[in-house]
Amino acid sequence: MNFYRAQQDARRKTWQLGLLFGGAVLSLIVLTNLLVGVSAFLLSNAGSAQGVDLNLLETIPLEFWAMVSAGVIGVVGLACLYKYFAIRGGGRAVAESLGGTRLLQGTKDYKHKRLLNVVEEMALAAGIAVPPVYLIDEPSINAFAAGMGTDDAVIGINQGTIDLLNREELQGVVAHEFSHIMNGDTRINLRLIMMLHGILFIGLVGYMILRSTGHRRSGRDGNSGLPLLVLGGGLMAIGYGGTFFGNLIKAAVSRQREFLADGSAVQYTRNPQGIGGALKKIGGYVSGSQMLHPNAKEASHMFFGDAVQNRLANFLSTHPPLPVRIKAIEPNWNGEFPAIDAAQLAQQINAENPLASSFSGATVTVAEDDFDVIEQEVAAVNEVVGNPSDESHDNALLVMQSTDSRLIEAAHNPLGAKALAYAMLLSSDPNQRQQQLQWLASQEQLNIPEHTAQLNSLLEESDDLHQITLLRAAMPALKEMSRAQYQKFFRTLVDLIKSDKRIELFEWVLHRLLVKEVRPHFERVKAIRWRYAELDQVASETCVLLSALAQAASDQTAAQEQAFTQGLSSSGVTGKFDASDDPNFARLTTALNRLKQLAPLAKPKLIKACAATVLADANVTVAEGALLQGVAATLDCPLPPAIYRHIS
């Protein structure tokens, strides 16, 4: 599925859910009012044995009903708010509430290492920051992705998954979870948890009333308790009934997205055996995909396989039945699940060649540069956005393979990752670099300045794009810092960028990426609102962006102008080339801040225009490529590094 379409769908689905939720609250209000009416009625008649006084209902003032309604809204609102605060921490909070422990890159454990490698490869191929990985201590085969966006997303994997799946199958599962992240499903899932909790809470209130009257009743004689009993029982019925229907909706939404994610997993890996094999193993394994943690129930729709067994009621299952999912991937499947001998399988996996698991995919081939027609290229760019193919996967592998192992090692631990980011910012001018290092020595302790200098010399041969990939690989390690360390890191980083009194292109891109992908882990970041449905509404900003790209493309004004015109005509808006200097990219930053408020379906046009500008002279310079990365990250359109194979 098209990335932009998926994003838009996800957002629309959130709206639909919101509407459904509104309807649910409305019916809750009506039902609760009825219930309170009946209780009040019972209360007034409790003492009198004779006759019913129907007039009573008319004597109740209108405000009373308003109060009841407000009460319901308040209770539901509070419950939602409470849950909102609980999951505001994003993916990390969810993973920890399920008992997950963070896996670290320095680990010695082969299976952990393999999992981290699989996740890293997939993320680099997709062009997003590598998400942190949490290990859940459960024997079954299951996994989940959680988070509000690509930046705070985490991936959780069960112990059973890494014990029983081979690398191919593990890759299939991870690709499935990546699809959830990229298609915006994880966001819907968190919203669903929040809404359902609100409805469920009404039931909890009823339960509490029921219990408290129960206690009182045992003390005194029964009659006066009856209305409260009715009220409590009724509220319980409403709340739990509402939750039941809410779960129906949740299950229906989830089932649909699971199919989509399975399909995307095949697309990302070009290997149906991977995810197919994983599903078959779930079917043949005694523990299946069942989760034991008490919090798993609430999050059942976020998992790879059914977390809660629902043998009786299919319509309550959050996942399509296994055979159906397998058949969708492998139509020729004979319907038999392999018998799983956990001990034997674990041994087999341990016997896998550990070397084959790291960055040595051995048979990696890179497609020859066989594109003559620029048109094709430009059209293809939008297809790769958010859609890592096996080719981009190979490409990510290749990039990491050709990297000095010391750089990779640095990227995989917090101290090294910090020094690596500094090293990327050091000036190419030896004098200036010396000054920067001296200044750094006054700011940082441990051996950070020395480490930075050393990494800087190792980076000499890698171009900007390579460095961006490396930085992405360093994201999980950067997220392992404490908040105080992060704040210090960011301050120093900005000072370093400003130290030469001007911001260079690469510095700008690096800052953009860190702001986009690391900051949400430590600070609250405002969600982006989609204000513009059409590119026309931001025509002047589009011109600023295309001008910047055109300027990066060439030194000659004529060529710049030509590139700009090419891009503009593809965007369909009108405007003028702005050849003037943009000091410190202030103008571009402002423009991008507005452009990121574009609705997803308007973005392909913009990305296409960018590609047309960049490819106008049939060759992408490193500067253009780097700028494009910064732009794409800001616009939330992950660009797989594979598109740069034409770099001269």
Next chain:
Amino acid sequence: MEFLIFLGIIAVLVAWVIAIYNKLVALKNQYQNGFAQIEVQLKRRYDLIPNLIETAKGYISHERETLEAVVNARNQAMAGLKAASADPSNGAAMQELASAEGALGSALAKLNVVVEAYPDLKANENMMQLSEEITTTENRVAFARQAYNDQIMEYNTYRQSFPPMVFANMFGHPTDATLLEFEDSEAIQAAPKVSFD
């Protein structure tokens, strides 16, 4: 009417208390996960030490005492790490680890003094590489420890702040978590640097 207000107040209070409970759990999770990073790096360091001893043996086998002291201190520290990582909220285990680390640090420092007297050993390719790796790892340990202590502070500060402090005990957070301070941390950081360069 009164009932509704009462209900509302109860609801707010309950939500608030649950929020405190959750925040305590989240902060505890955070620092426990933070310990993992220290563990990874300490393990790396413990793995390097046997190689260091092996290399040094060839030159200074007669300095048995010094070498054995390092090996013993390393084994002690390893045991300490195991106990501490089993439950990072166990203050006693954490202190044990800290003192074992201190002992290892001074044992290594002693070894360095000895090594100084043997230029051949000092110039040994293997030795130089190992000492470089140990220095790097020690720096990483220090950085991870800083992060860990930051997270501990965050947890402790929240636990001691007014409303949470009323409930902390009840919710299973009876004591502050222990900061991980290595007694001899200055020496550890400085020692390998001076000796092998």
